[in-house]
Amino acid sequence: MSNVLVTGANGQLGSEIKDLAPNYNQYHFFFTDVEDLNITNPKELDVFCSTNKIQVILNCAAYTAVDKAEEEVDVCNAVNNIATLNLAKVAKAQNIKLIHTSTDYVFDGKKYIPFKEEDTTNPINTYGKTKLLGEEALKKINPVNSIIIRTSWVYSSFGNNFVKTMLKLAQDRNQLSIIADQIGTPTYAYDLAKIMLNIIPKINSSKVHVYHYANEGVASWYDFAFEIFHQTSINCKILPIETKDYPTAAERPLYSVMNKSKIKNTFEIEIPHWKISLANCLKKI
Incomplete structure (x- = not known):
């Protein structure tokens, strides 16, 4: 074991792993959040891993408040960058297998062909910049059997997310304006959690590898909202608007669809379409 x-x-991903854990008897899980283990503290992390003889780390911790990050740069950097550096060091020192989650926001969204792992990164907001710094720190330390999984537009039956926000807003309003010119792929955290758990035994690398994972298909936020209401038979009119009509503190990439061929071929996995996964999530909600 x-x-x-x-x-x-x-968080959303960590909660999905926790929910799936009873199906994976080959693992003994230590579920932690900031109140249990401060991963920005290297000594505390080192002691925890050595004391509990940790063999695998699934890093689902992240500062994901994209707009708030523009003000809380230091806090965002501590969680997304410094903590990743600490995890990389302890993984190398103690020979621990590490799966680190990152984001599509490491790209600037200025192309219209799905981003591959080797494409040039150029984040346009603080969140994306700190996540990229974390990736670079992990690659520099380069612990064996470590991978980075970039994902996008994550939602779940747990926590706060776009799906739950749409369902809540539709209770009080009969019309919503939703951005239609940002294109990406919704990702059901349950699907990603399952993939992470399933590929643990298959990871065998001498250097850090990067993979992209999201559900299949492409959507705008408008499309996503439309499908949420369609599947739940909610009668709420949706008006498509442009990004410029909804200013935010942090700039968002207009296109962040990712090419998933590498993770599918390497680990021989199939990925469900986002509409199918949304239906599964809505059943749980």
């Missing part, structure tokens, strides 16, 4: 540390266990 392998000892697995899950950081950010109270």
Whole structure:
């Protein structure tokens, strides 16, 4: 039985892993969040991993408040960059397998062909910049059997997300304006959690590898909202608007669809379409 540390266990992805854990008896899980383990503190992390003989780390911890990050740069950097550096160091020192989650926001969104892992990164907001710094720190330390999984537009039956926000807003309003010129792919955290757990035994690398994972298909936020209401038979009119009509503190990439061929071929996995996964999530909600 392998000892697995899950950081950010109270977030969407961590909560999905926790929910799936009973199906994975080959692992003994340590579910932690900031109140249990401060991964920005290297000594605390080192002691925790050595004391509990951790063999695998699933890093689901992240500062994801994209607009707030523009003001809380230091806090965002500590969680997304410094903590990743600490995890990389402890993984190398203690020979721990590491799966680190990153984001489509490491790209600037200025192309219209799905981004491949080797494409040039150029984040346009603080969140994306700190996540990229974390990736670079991990690659520099280069612990063996470590991978980075970039994902996008994550939602879940747990926590706060776009799906839940749409369902809540539709209770009080009969009309919503939703951005239609930002294009990406919604990702059901349950699907990503399952993939992470399934590929643990298959990871065998001498250097850090990067993979892209999202559900299949492409959508705008408008399309996403339309499908949420369609599947739940909610009668709420949606008006498509442009990004310029809804100013935010942080700039968003207009296109962040990712090419997933590498992770599908390497680990021999199939990825469900986002509409199918949305239906599964809505059943749980």
